[in-house]
Amino acid sequence: MKFSTLFSLSLLAGLGLAGCSKDNSSDNSGNAKLEVRLTDAPGDFSRVSLDVQQIEVHLKDANDPTGWQFLPFTPQAINVLDYVNGRSALLVSTDFAAGDLKEIRLILGPNNTVTTRDGEVYTLKTPSGQTSGVKLKLDKVTLRQGEAFQLLLDFDVAKSIVERGNWKAGNDKKERFLLKPVIRLVAQDVAGGLYGQVTPAAALPQILAIRSSLTVADTFSTSADATGAFKLQALPAGTYRVELYPTTTAPANESAYKPVTVNGVVVTNNRATDLGALKLN
Known part of the structure; x- marks a missing residue:
């Protein structure tokens, strides 16, 4: 072949x-x-x-x-x-x-x-x-x-x-x-992982997990689905900064969508860390 x-x-x-x-x-x-x-x-x-x-x-x-x-x-x-x-x-x-x-x-x-x-x-x-x-x-x-x-x-x-x-x-x-x-x-x-739920789901954010515990930071990314759920797996253990960036604009009658940062997220081997509900407005 x-x-x-x-x-x-x-x-x-x-x-x-x-x-x-x-x-x-x-x-x-x-x-x-x-x-x-x-x-x-x-x-x-x-x-x-x-x-x-x-x-x-x-x-x-x-x-x-x-x-x-x-x-x-x-x-x-x-x-x-x-x-x-x-x-x-x-x-x-x-x-x-x-x-x-x-x-x-x-x-x-x-x-x-x-x-x-x-x-x-x-x-x-x-x-x-x-x-x-x-x-x-x-x-x-x-x-x-x-x-x-x-x-x-x-x-x-x-x-x-x-x-x-x-x-x-x-x-x-x-x-x-x-x-x-x-x-x-x-x-x-x-490997470990992390997951969470974004509201409003319509914000459709991109999610970055930045391993800040390294001298040279390592970045992993995903995006939330239509329900607002997101999950990153196969992450090396360490401390992360998680950044969420909306990719859509809020309707005129709603509060504007805003980026959100979560610091100090600890990921350990063979365990998924729950970030819970994260509001983007």
Whole structure:
């Protein structure tokens, strides 16, 4: 099988992997259970379609070209904006030999597109420097016999799609946007989360969770749904500042929608922190 475009995962946080459940069946034959999921941090587009052809992991030393192994995956186009606010797409679920994983990468086909808010569809152009792929190592990733593991690929649309500054309407549509994937890789079973409820729901805010306990802050984002509910999962433990920004304007007969900031939100492993009801007016 031949693929036209090869991308690695831009790793925004270190990865430590631990077992999330035991599988004591006798027919494992030394295997672990490996699951790979995709979720998304939203961006200002109506659709982002990735032509995902294959997912690979590397099992040997970095310089050994024989170390790559395909994971069982059906090639498909995935609208990553379908998987925000706690939702995720199951990409891989398989029995896998226990041992260390050294690297992971996605192989994408040529049919990656972005649809802007006005309904225009643009091909996502691949920078020439990324067509051969950039391999990134995974630190401390060990699959243990009889245990199940989940890897979450958190695709950041806002950072991954770059608009050319010199593009103008009427130019070649293929030249407007570049695809430079930024994907945070997280072990789901060792991560925390936070959730809450916004009123009025019509404010449709974007939510930023900024890990302020780091010297260089790390930011995660989602948006509230039509009921005002929001959820961020697979967050590393730490102290966060949560910022909510309305994306709509209040009707003339209602109080104006206002941004809200919640400081000192503590996220711990394997626990979802409830922020409760948050009023934006």
